[in-house]
Amino acid sequence: MGENGKRPLDALEKARGNRVIANLKNGEKIAGKLVAFDLHLNLWLENAEKVGEEGNKTRLGTIVVRGDNVIFASPE
Amino acid sequence: MGENGKRPLDALEKARGNRVIANLKNGEKIAGKLVAFDLHLNLWLENAEKVGEEGNKTRLGTIVVRGDNVIFASPE
Amino acid sequence: MGENGKRPLDALEKARGNRVIANLKNGEKIAGKLVAFDLHLNLWLENAEKVGEEGNKTRLGTIVVRGDNVIFASPE
Amino acid sequence: MGENGKRPLDALEKARGNRVIANLKNGEKIAGKLVAFDLHLNLWLENAEKVGEEGNKTRLGTIVVRGDNVIFASPE
Amino acid sequence: MGENGKRPLDALEKARGNRVIANLKNGEKIAGKLVAFDLHLNLWLENAEKVGEEGNKTRLGTIVVRGDNVIFASPE
Amino acid sequence: MGENGKRPLDALEKARGNRVIANLKNGEKIAGKLVAFDLHLNLWLENAEKVGEEGNKTRLGTIVVRGDNVIFASPE
Amino acid sequence: MGENGKRPLDALEKARGNRVIANLKNGEKIAGKLVAFDLHLNLWLENAEKVGEEGNKTRLGTIVVRGDNVIFASPE
Numbered sequence: 148m149g150e151n152g153k154r155p156l157d158a159l160e161k162a163r164g165n166r167v168i169a170n171l172k173n174g175e176k177i178a179g180k181l182v183a184f185d186l187h188l189n190l191w192l193e194n195a196e197k198v199g200e201e202g203n204k205t206r207l208g209t210i211v212v213r214g215d216n217v218i219f220a221s222p223e
Numbered sequence: 224m225g226e227n228g229k230r231p232l233d234a235l236e237k238a239r240g241n242r243v244i245a246n247l248k249n250g251e252k253i254a255g256k257l258v259a260f261d262l263h264l265n266l267w268l269e270n271a272e273k274v275g276e277e278g279n280k281t282r283l284g285t286i287v288v289r290g291d292n293v294i295f296a297s298p299e
Numbered sequence: 300m301g302e303n304g305k306r307p308l309d310a311l312e313k314a315r316g317n318r319v320i321a322n323l324k325n326g327e328k329i330a331g332k333l334v335a336f337d338l339h340l341n342l343w344l345e346n347a348e349k350v351g352e353e354g355n356k357t358r359l360g361t362i363v364v365r366g367d368n369v370i371f372a373s374p375e
Numbered sequence: 376m377g378e379n380g381k382r383p384l385d386a387l388e389k390a391r392g393n394r395v396i397a398n399l400k401n402g403e404k405i406a407g408k409l410v411a412f413d414l415h416l417n418l419w420l421e422n423a424e425k426v427g428e429e430g431n432k433t434r435l436g437t438i439v440v441r442g443d444n445v446i447f448a449s450p451e
Numbered sequence: 452m453g454e455n456g457k458r459p460l461d462a463l464e465k466a467r468g469n470r471v472i473a474n475l476k477n478g479e480k481i482a483g484k485l486v487a488f489d490l491h492l493n494l495w496l497e498n499a500e501k502v503g504e505e506g507n508k509t510r511l512g513t514i515v516v517r518g519d520n521v522i523f524a525s526p527e
Numbered sequence: 528m529g530e531n532g533k534r535p536l537d538a539l540e541k542a543r544g545n546r547v548i549a550n551l552k553n554g555e556k557i558a559g560k561l562v563a564f565d566l567h568l569n570l571w572l573e574n575a576e577k578v579g580e581e582g583n584k585t586r587l588g589t590i591v592v593r594g595d596n597v598i599f600a601s602p603e
Numbered sequence: 604m605g606e607n608g609k610r611p612l613d614a615l616e617k618a619r620g621n622r623v624i625a626n627l628k629n630g631e632k633i634a635g636k637l638v639a640f641d642l643h644l645n646l647w648l649e650n651a652e653k654v655g656e657e658g659n660k661t662r663l664g665t666i667v668v669r670g671d672n673v674i675f676a677s678p679e
Contacts (some may be wrong), residue, residue, distance in 0.1 A: 156645065183229035219669065286313055338385055418490050440459075487537065495536075499601075553628065563609035565611055571610075592674070593676075
């Protein structure tokens, strides 16, 4: 949308293969290696973990996050 | 979306026939053998059970989870 | 989606004519004989009843459940 | 969807011209004579009334219920 | 949908030019002269006013109500 | 929809270039000069300000309101 | 929509390359340099930070905000 030809999800394209962190609508933060994503912001994460308020982590392994839960996603 | 040709739901494709666990928006966790799923993340689970906070389980049997309830799904 | 050719709602196809129970987003459970359903998970139930916490039942008769209320549905 | 050729909203087709009761997501129950409905479950009701917890009724007259508010609808 | 050829929003067609009252999901009631509406139940009301619990009214003038806020609408 | 050929958003067409006030689902009221809008009720407002309960105002400048937040919009 | 040919998201087009602030439905405010956006209001922000009630800031870096979380966005 616009002259520079960039689209918002291109920011995630560059993050593929690296760790990203997703802030979810239920207040949780999920981090993991981004394997794939789509236009809905569905995310396939490997070695995912839930990141608690104090930085404590709970291992989740391989997960598919349904995109409509995401507030924002970010390379770690 | 992108060069590696992978899509987020491919992660579940590999899980078919095996047990997965789905974290739902109402806070419940549902585990079961994944028979089929679709792009909405509708899930057909066999031998499903609700997994409580302390790991206690309630048998649900065969269920169809409506995809819009899912936060994330994961091979167990 | 996938090699086995099964779709998640096929699980309900087998349940048609038999009783199913639907867990709804408002916390209610509705049981009844499944006459018809569609891709939205709209459900036509006969001899439906609301199932309370202690298993107490309230007769509802013939009902159409709007699919977007369903968390999961299951043969009884 | 399926062999018997029935669709869930056919249950309402038979109720047209008769009174139905709709349970809404805000907890209200609305009863009235069903004049017309559509695939969204939008409902045109005549002589509609709100039905309170103790069965007390508040007259609403002619109303159009927006379908996305409906949990389930039923012939009275 | 059905033999009589009526659709639910036809009930509002007859109300055009007259006052209607809309019950909204946030609990508010808005009354006004219905100038136009569409399939989403977007409403253009003139001389609109908010109707409080005790029937007290707050003048709003000309308004466009976004249809997804409507629970039901009714000729006054 | 109907004989008079008017659509609900035509009411905003007349308000363009003038100040409008939008009541949002989160309870906030936002006022500003309407530069552009679309069918989703996305609004481009100039010299926008948040209007508090007691009429106190907070300057926002140029803003784009996402239409799905709007309950109703109105020329001031 | 209308004679002047402007669309609401054109307001953001002018802001590209500059800092914008987005008010989100969960009450958070996120500021950052706008690299790209789309019709859903998905936003790619660089040097993003969360802005607290007292103006305190938390660094987020590069983020993609899912558009459906946005109430309004504004050039800073």
